[in-house]
Amino acid sequence: MTSLPARALIAEDEVLLATALSASLQRLWPELEIVGFAANGIEAVEHALATQPDVVFLDIKMPGKSGLEAARELAEEWPEQRPFPLLVFVTAYDDYAVQAFEHAAIDYVLKPANDERLAKTVERLQARLDRSGKSGNPGSELERVLQQLRGIAPTLAPAPAAQERLRMIRAAVGNQIKLIPIEEVIYFEATDKYVNVVTADSESLIRTSLKELIPQLDPDVFWQIHRGTIVRIAQVQSAQRDEAGKLSLRLRSRPETLAVSRLFTHLFKQM
Structure with missing residues (x-):
């Protein structure tokens, strides 16, 4: 044959x-x-x-x-x-x-x-x-x-200087600007043209991209787990696999789970 x-x-x-x-x-x-x-x-x-x-x-x-x-x-x-x-x-x-x-x-x-x-x-x-x-x-x-x-693969790279780390998120809410301290952010999630900034009790859209955000974030604090998701690692309570072998994360301060793509599953082998 x-x-x-x-x-x-x-x-x-x-x-x-x-x-x-x-x-x-x-x-x-x-x-x-x-x-x-x-x-x-x-x-x-x-x-x-x-x-x-x-x-x-x-x-x-x-x-x-x-x-x-x-x-x-x-x-x-x-x-x-x-x-x-x-x-x-x-x-x-x-x-x-x-x-x-x-x-x-x-x-x-x-x-x-x-x-x-x-x-x-x-x-x-x-x-x-x-x-x-x-x-x-x-x-x-x-x-x-x-x-x-x-x-x-591009990772959460160090910023050129410590003072260039992102400390405050500026999100437009109607005609006002909402300031979100970086310490309150649980995860960032890319949408069509925006990034959703998720805290324990709110979600806000900012007109930027994850690619632009990544160099401004501390790689010891925020981990990329999917091409469209960056999570504060201290907010991860546990990692679990479903019957199909797909990995997801449970969070400490939010009810939803976050999917981990194949490219980033190696980060959680010890969990």
């Missing part, structure tokens, strides 16, 4: 570069089926979840979501019963990015794609697809990617 040809998705916002990469792949890997193209990070996630390819080429800098953001969202949303695709990041030359990918053992190609370098990537992809097919474990690649993404 012959195996089905490998399938790939290309996520690249520059049409000429996407076309050139596709042409190079057709020369180097004629059996590879290109299932589609995505012009931005949001489309990349949608197309990958819909087509479930074996390989995804992700441009690092795309509109909507970066390649790393798209990779993290895919890792969180991917169905557990399906093999996770092999990820290849496509990037313009950048010392820091290249070092990060090499440190995390994530494959990457520099653009415009060079056939000699791309051929090595193709060889590695073919070997890994062959190994994963023989292992019969659909979760093995997902766990490997999760470990790698944790190594280069």
